[in-house]
Amino acid sequence: xxxxxxxxxxxxxxxxxxxxxxxxxxxxxxxxxxxxxxxxxxxxxxxxxxxxxxxxxxxxxxxxxxxxxxxxxxxxxxxxxxxxxxxxxxxxxxxxxxxxxxxxxxxxxxxxxxxxxxxxxxxxxxxxxxxxxxxxxxxxxxxxxxxxxxxxxxxxxxxxxxxxxxxxxxxxxxxxxxxxxxxxxxxxxxxxxxxxxxxxxxxxxxxxxxxxxxxxxxxxxxxxxxxxxxxxxxxxxxxxxxxxxxxxxxxxxxxxxxxxxxxxxxxxxxxxxxxxxxxxxxxxxxxxxxxxxxxxxxxxxxxxxxxxxxxxxxxxxxxxxxxxxxxxxxxxxxxxxxxxxxxxxxxxxxxxxxxxxxxxxxxxxxxxxxxxxxxxxxxxxxxxxxxxxxxxxxxxxxxxxxxxxxxxxxxxxxxxxxxxx
Ligand SMILES: [Zn+2]
Numbered sequence: 508x509x510x511x512x513x514x515x516x517x518x519x520x521x522x523x524x525x526x527x528x529x530x531x532x533x534x535x536x537x538x539x540x541x542x543x544x545x546x547x548x549x550x551x552x553x554x555x556x557x558x559x560x561x562x563x564x565x566x567x568x569x570x571x572x573x574x575x576x577x578x579x580x581x582x583x584x585x586x587x588x589x590x591x592x593x594x595x596x597x598x599x600x601x602x603x604x605x606x607x608x609x610x611x612x613x614x615x616x617x618x619x620x621x622x623x624x625x626x627x628x629x630x631x632x633x634x635x636x637x638x639x640x641x642x643x644x645x646x647x648x649x650x651x652x653x654x655x656x657x658x659x660x661x662x663x664x665x666x667x668x669x670x671x672x673x674x675x676x677x678x679x680x681x682x683x684x685x686x687x688x689x690x691x692x693x694x695x696x697x698x699x700x701x702x703x704x705x706x707x708x709x710x711x712x713x714x715x716x717x718x719x720x721x722x723x724x725x726x727x728x729x730x731x732x733x734x735x736x737x738x739x740x741x742x743x744x745x746x747x748x749x750x751x752x753x754x755x756x757x758x759x760x761x762x763x764x765x766x767x768x769x770x771x772x773x774x775x776x777x778x779x780x781x782x783x784x785x786x787x788x789x790x791x792x793x794x795x796x797x798x799x800x801x802x803x804x805x806x807x808x809x810x811x812x813x814x815x816x817x818x819x820x821x822x823x824x825x826x827x828x829x830x831x832x833x834x835x836x837x838x839x840x841x842x843x844x845x846x847x848x849x850x851x852x853x854x855x856x857x858x859x860x861x862x863x864x865x866x867x868x869x870x871x872x873x874x875x876x877x878x879x880x881x882x883x884x885x886x887x888x889x890x891x892x893x894x895x896x897x898x899x900x901x902x903x904x905x906x907x908x909x910x911x912x913x914x915x916x917x918x919x920x921x922x923x924x925x926x927x928x
Contacts, residue, residue: 581625581894588842616651
């Protein structure tokens with residue numbers, strides 16, 4: 508025990524002992540959309556303490572020289588499931604134990620970080636496996652992104668966030684099932700007790716669950732209000748899984764911070780979201796994986812049929828939401844598709860109406876605002892965490908470059924570097 512405590516301590520001490528520097532051709536100021544040329548970033552204790560633009564040689568000792576590269580802030584994904592194996596959907600997933608899904612999460616956490624995502628919001632995991640992952644990352648035992656975790660997703664009996672795969676005699680109920688205003692308050696309190704830092708609930712049916720209808724609302728407005736009130740009172744933000752129009756509208760009225768999927772939004776939902784400052788987190792890439800590879804990955808035929816009606820509509824509505832100026836964050840639902848492929852969604856966000864800067868903002872500064880962490884990360888600025896990603900070329904010219912990051916730093920620690928030539 509002592510040994511492991513000192514091991515962690517000495518690792519952290521090494522990481523923060525010295526001033527280090529990062530130099531590159533440019534970085535993207537995600538607030539203005541402007542490139543800052545030849546920046547030298549001075550980093551201490553995991554934070555950017557000084558930025559010098561137009562720096563000429565010689566560079567200080569202890570500089571990571573990323574000439575030929577552009578820096579962007581560490582990317583953020585506001586909807587992942589690190590403990591879900593994308594090859595084990597449906598009944599295949601029932602065979603994995605809680606320890607097994609936690610361990611597979613270790614692999615996925617590393618893949619996500621190495622893909623340039625330094626912060627994620629994990630929206631639903633069994634048995635507080637996400638809390639364990641987060642704590643192991645924070646303790647320096649494993650490598651992964653900064654995690655905001657939901658614990659179990661709240662859902663009604665038999666709804667999208669319950670587990671409906673087995674008949675009654677097996678007595679399977681998902682951890683997050685709670686009904687009634689006081690039932691859901693108790694579940695929120697339980698999640699907080701065991702380490703959740705965000706609350707997620709299922710406001711409507713979903714694509715990948717057995718026997719639920721995507722368009723149908725599942726919690727009453729009263730229950731949603733109880734969840735949001737309890738979570739906000741405790742200082743946590745709330746994410747609502749919602750596809751159907753009525754469920755989306757009720758969730759926004761209840762005061763949630765983000766709507767996940769937001770597939771069947773209408774004009775009323777869009778204007779309510781704008782009025783309340785609600786964020787939409789629309790996973791518009793995942794449909795391609797579900798429809799092409801989902802069958803082999805164990806996704807049920809009824810789910811494939813649902814996706815065929817949802818995916819196209821969601822993409823059209825993404826365009827509408829962007830045009831209307833709704834707050835948008837990058838949320839991929841990675842876990843349904845392979846971890847580390849998160850960034851494939853960027854090009855689809857452009858295809859369906861965003862500018863390159865809007866897509867980059869969705870995955871940086873907007874997420875930081877949603878999480879109420881804007882003072883800590885989301886942009887490359889003096890005083891913020893040194894969460895930095897480098898790519899070859901300018902992502903504002905070609906957003907798909909973000910699929911191939913070559914350098915990843917989280918809080919001043921380097922996890923990926925370009926190969927030495
Ligand atoms: Zn999800």
